[in-house]
Amino acid sequence: MDASHARTRTRTRTRTRRIALPLAAGVCAAALTAGCSAEPAPSAAPERSTAQAAAPLAANDLQDDYQTVIRNVLPSVVQIDASQSLGSGVVYDERGHIVTNAHVVGREKTFKVTAATGGQAVAARLVSSYPEQDLAVIRLESVPDGLKPARFGDSAAVEMGQIVLAMGSPLGLSGSVTQGIVSATGRTVSEGRTGGGTGATIGNMVQTSAAINPGNSGGALVDLDSEVIGIPTLAATDPELGGSAAPGIGFAIPASMVRTVADQIIKDGKVTDSGRAALDITGRTVLDDEYEPAGVAVVEAEAGGAAADAGLRAGDVITRLADDDITTITSLAESLAGRAPGDRVTVTYVRGAETRKAEVTLGEM
Template identity: 45%
Template sequence: MSDNGTTPTPATGPQPGAWTPPPAWQPPATPQPAPPHPGAGSHGAVPPGGAYPGAVPPPPAQPPTARGGRWRIGIAGLLAGALIGGGAGAGVVALTDDPAGRGGSTAAAQNVTIKNPETASAVTAAAAKAAPSVVTVYVSGSSGSGSGSGVVLTDDGYVLTNNHVVSLEGNGTATAVSVRTSDGRLYDATVVGAHPISDLAVLRLDGASGLTPATFANSDKVQVGDLAVAIGAPLGLTDTVTDGIVSATGRAVATGSTEGDATVIDALQTDAAINPGNSGGALVNSAGEVVGINTAIASVATGGPGKQEQSGNIGVGFAIPSNTAHRIAKEIIDNGSAKTTYLGVSARTAADDTNPEIGTGAQIVQVEPGTPAADAGLRAGDVVTAVGDRLITTSTELTAAVRSQTPGEQVALTVQRGGDTQQVEVTLGSTDG
């Protein structure tokens, strides 16, 4: 799997589930992105404040060979082995026009408009509404440069993108960031804060005003089969629109080359084409409202040993649900950082005795003292098989299910202990970063 993104939808007035942050918000002093916490346990354990580093950046200015990786579904859950930034990968013709002068490979900005209302489709309408809130993000640093996408949050210049877009694939924070809006305006930008665990970051455009904020939908209401439209700057091609459907909801996805440095998200899956450079943009519904922030794709490893080149879009993409993205973005704007929901255990996947490739739950290896898990009476050896009505078959799924909740929320865990099955009520905690 590989990381990438797309752009969001413009807000044209309050709508159900929409987020319209007060224009009066003033950002705190620009902090450095919070460093990722080390993961605990194996296969997506849920530690108190632990998490997998979620840094994935855009690629260097010259057409790079993206970091290789394989994707697989097994007892470890869904693992994204390669993270994609915004450069052109091997076998792709790179665009060299660089009007920003920032090292990002781009094409000239263009607007998405409805030219013939009589023949316009739902995709046309969604794209026309969302396009004004789509931006292209250019980053550069000592370890390279690249480009990605972003979503406008406020009219005075707050923009949501992926942490991996501004962290140069975990090789360091970008030292120069600029953003081009859909109408061609170019702004210098600063990183307000980042949340590597969820692969999100917020930028502030210097001197911006009159931007068109995106409207965020309630991602809890998204259904499999809903129209999904992705808008962003794949390979630097701004305002690119692709469409498909929501293929799955609540998909536990770990992005990273190994399980130990993975960001675990509770993703929406889509077959809308997502490619390098879409990172940080939006997946929108038929009303042009953001339902997710595109962040990863499944990519089949190609080439011989030691030459694992990503294959690009294969119709399996993943987005951070809008409810999670909205909560974290608002916290970063208000505080410069965001909280991570946690349970307080280390866990591993409980495998079927006859087929070790089949997960049967998340077995608790260790319970940290003074955590929500300890307060609820969970014990080492317990096997969690459900969070609420959501089935849990792997520890990665447990991590994703917990992190998708709001800190302080009470959830019911279905737990197997010995030969008995019982319900355990847990009030989830929160930790920085």
Template identity: 35%
Template sequence: MSFFDDDFFSTRVRRRVRNWHRGWQGSSRSGGYRQGSMFRVALISSFVSSLVVALLFTFIMREGEPKSLPAAYSGPPIVETSERIINAAAKVRPAVVSIINRTEEPKPDEEDHHAMTNASLGSGVIYEKKGGKARIITNAHVIQGSKHVQIMLLSGEKKEASIVGKDTITDLAVLEVDGKGIDAVAEIGDSTKLREGETVIAIGNPLGFSDSLTDGIVSNLNRVIPVSLNQDGVYDWEEEVIQISAPINPGNSGGALVNLDGELVGINSMKVADMGVEGIGFALPIHDVMPVVRELEEHGKVRRPYLGVYSMDLSVYLDYNAEDDDPFGEESGDSEESAKAGEDEDAPPLIVPDGVKKGVVVLEAVGPAKKAGLKLNDLIVRLDDTDIGSTMELRKYLYNHKKIGETLTVTYYRDGKKQEVGVTLTEKDDDIE
């Protein structure tokens, strides 16, 4: 007998209820119908759930980040940087040569394997082979003062080289050798596609160690470096270069700067040699190099317009006369610099008008400038519509914006009065530096 009136808490079940429960379990028709219904419900639920997940995933991929599947799933296999360096180096190394420059003709009894008297070493890159000849890019300073030039291939074979052309301003030169036995030619890349932080390889002949390889990254794509063309300490040109962290040592000049696809993207040119400075090297970008190379192939030089003035920056002149009582007076024309440069007693004195702080002082006029009437102590302040504040700016305007045969409008001061004159530009002679 139960202590409770309701069967919910009782272990006893009434006979009628127990008999009905047995009948339900024993009915195959009723049991099959319920099992089939449960199966269909589960199937539909699974399908709907899968559809919802797919739609939600598609929405997230379209609206959020990332917008595409990882490369590991959709792209080619990832190759380690070290493996890419190995492959790129193997591709380019045979096209990089050592250059032996002798400033005197070699002695007949001098053996090739000995250190050579009056010889310097550099690097070069074979970029073209046709007509039985192979052509090589290098730096102009690598073959400076040359009397006899040889190249040495990766195999150790030496070949006599002739100079096709050179250009001091861009520091580029082209050599030509017999193409027999030369099979490797560097593939020209696109330096405009380089990115800062990208890994690059420098290959060359540093310190006489031929076939040397270093790697680094692109530190800056548009570094502007002042250059003294005559090595006199006065900067008279600016070189636009790629700054790299790969070491560039003496002998590396003229060698290859290569990306990880084994493409030539630059010509190694210089390094900062100050005490304590490491990991700063420079290379000429190949998209600037190749137009100069084609000009050297065709003409043996880069033809540029020539104005014909030896000059000094006004700022230098003012600094030189800073201690004078009256640096802007008539006596300024008798300065030691002007006397040395022109030695012309009839030349007017240099009078600098108030407010003029920049310009170019003419020390001597020759060629086109002399023909147009420019004289010692004329103060050039403008070329055409461009203000000129230094000799470097004058040269860059000429070379970048004018052509041989064109007329250049020169604005200048003489006796403190502004004047203009038209100068017809000619081609610069080889013997004019």
């Protein structure tokens, strides 16, 4: 085994966080019956020939599109090498700022960065990490010639069915590209804390069928206009298969949130305006008599915070936020992730044996 293969094998255990999703049981089968007539009419032959001639042309056009996107974007994708991990990143500007996932940088402060297209490794330092959104920015200590910032697209324009490419360093294989579609938008996903995860709950994520493997985290999810529409962050796992990968289910942080966080970190060295709603409480999951999750107990309601101003206090158990049932800390975080600071919502909670409601104006995380 050569050194490059050894490196690949020892780097696969971290840096693409996985989540557990319940997958619907059942199998779909499609019967290929169109055009199965044993004796087609003579007039059908020319039409079939035209379609057969058009198919290779369409495939060649799509292939050309893929190759154009790869030529345009891959030079903006980098491999990030920390002391104990390997991940990906995207060149953000000409000053050498690179955006990636917070779980890629972990607790590290210094890194070696290599362009996906090859070349010498360049030293980089952490600017700031924002684990709440699983994003971070690092900066190259010297900016190489030809550094090419990526173009970030409009997250609001992303649609289901859109063809996308995922670029990064899966399993340490620098400069790899996978292909898929946008499977859904607006997903809210919670990341685990095991294996270096941040535990973040992230809203408005882009779900994709493009393969996302360990090492892809922090790379680029790109459309056919050569614009980055998201940062691949999570790959799903199937709990029924012992937590193994659920192929074709991955999630990327939308480009709009990436720009919001990266711009603040570059300007101020930290995130000053998260745009994320909060109740301003410290809470914990509580269980009912059957040891099932039954709500979130308020351990502390921050003075002057959203919950405290609405009359909630320590000991109250939150069971509902607007129309969302709240059974765990995660379900509360997911409900808040889809809202904005300043939104007014009804919070249902239990105090002693009495169920109450309060109108809460959400604060900011």
